[in-house]
Amino acid sequence: MPRPYASGVVPASADEVWAVVRDFNGMPAWHPGIESSSLTSGGSGTEIGAVRRLGMGGGGVVVERLLTLDDSDRSYTYEIVESPFAVRRYVSTIRVAPVTDSGHAFVEWWSEYDSQAADEEQLTETFAGGVYRGGIAALSKRFAG
Numbered sequence: 209m210p211r212p213y214a215s216g217v218v219p220a221s222a223d224e225v226w227a228v229v230r231d232f233n234g235m236p237a238w239h240p241g242i243e244s245s246s247l248t249s250g251g252s253g254t255e256i257g258a259v260r261r262l263g264m265g266g267g268g269v270v271v272e273r274l275l276t277l278d279d280s281d282r283s284y285t286y287e288i289v290e291s292p293f294a295v296r297r298y299v300s301t302i303r304v305a306p307v308t309d310s311g312h313a314f315v316e317w318w319s320e321y322d323s324q325a326a327d328e329e330q331l332t333e334t335f336a337g338g339v340y341r342g343g344i345a346a347l348s349k350r351f352a353g
Contacts, residue, residue: 217348219351270292
């Protein structure tokens, strides 16, 4: 089972970064690949079971359900309900932790998914390289000053 992963240090406190990332419906405010987000259930965007509909650049749509939200760990886990990606099961977590010697935030984002073996390399690069790394880089830029 593939496990795409990306991480990075963001020049802001973990609490500041978590305040941006925490809103399950708030990705368009910080992720450059997401043009729109609307909740189709779970009105607050932090309610377990909330479902968001993400509009991606290029017209694709991904529907995701919030599985866990843990403020003490500064993380949430979600699953893809429907998407243009050739995955059968996809569960992903984003987590924000403090870097104690600098006061910055360590952001890590990963997933596990099932797909046809022939699709795994491209999907892993799309998720780790495009989605996760792109989002973390955008957070770094946002807080850089």
